[in-house]
Amino acid sequence: MRMKIVVLLILVLSFIFTGCFEEVSEIVLPPDFRIMSKENKDTYEAFDRVAVVEITITNNGGDGSQNVCVSVKQGDNHWVKEQRVYLNSGDTKILSFRFKEVSFLTLDPWNSYATIE
Secondary structure (H helix, E strand, C coil): CHHHHHHHHHHHHHHHHHCCHHHHHHHHCCCCEEEEEEEEEEEEECCEEEEEEEEEEEECCCCEEEEEEEEEEECCEEEEEEEEEEECCCCEEEEEEEECCCCCCCCCCEEEEEEEC
16 A cells, blocks of 8 residues: 555656646646636727727636637638637636738728637
8 A cells, every 4th residue: 555655646746847737737637727707999090990809808717728719801812810818727818819801991890700719
C-alpha cells in the first residue's frame, strides 16, 4: 500500500514539475466556455465603417483554452475572426472582434454569430 502511495506521489510531482499538469488537468476537467452576451456596434474610423462584436464569455469548467469564433454576414459577404482564449475556472472575459470589411457604401444590415470550439 505504501508503495502505491509513493508511486502516485512521484507521478503527481513529475507532472507538476515537467509542465504536463495543465495538459492532464484539461483532460480530467476540460474547460467549458459559455457565451453570456453578444453586442453589435457600428463605429467609424476616418471614413471607414467598422463593425464591432463584443461578447462576454465565462468558463464553467476547468482551467484551459478554447477557440472563440465570431462571424459577420452582410448581404452575400461573410467574414470570420477567431481568438484562442485561456480562462481559469469561473472566470469571465469580454472579447472584442473588429470587422473593417463591413461596407459603409451599402445599406445592407449586418448580423453576427458567435461560437465556441
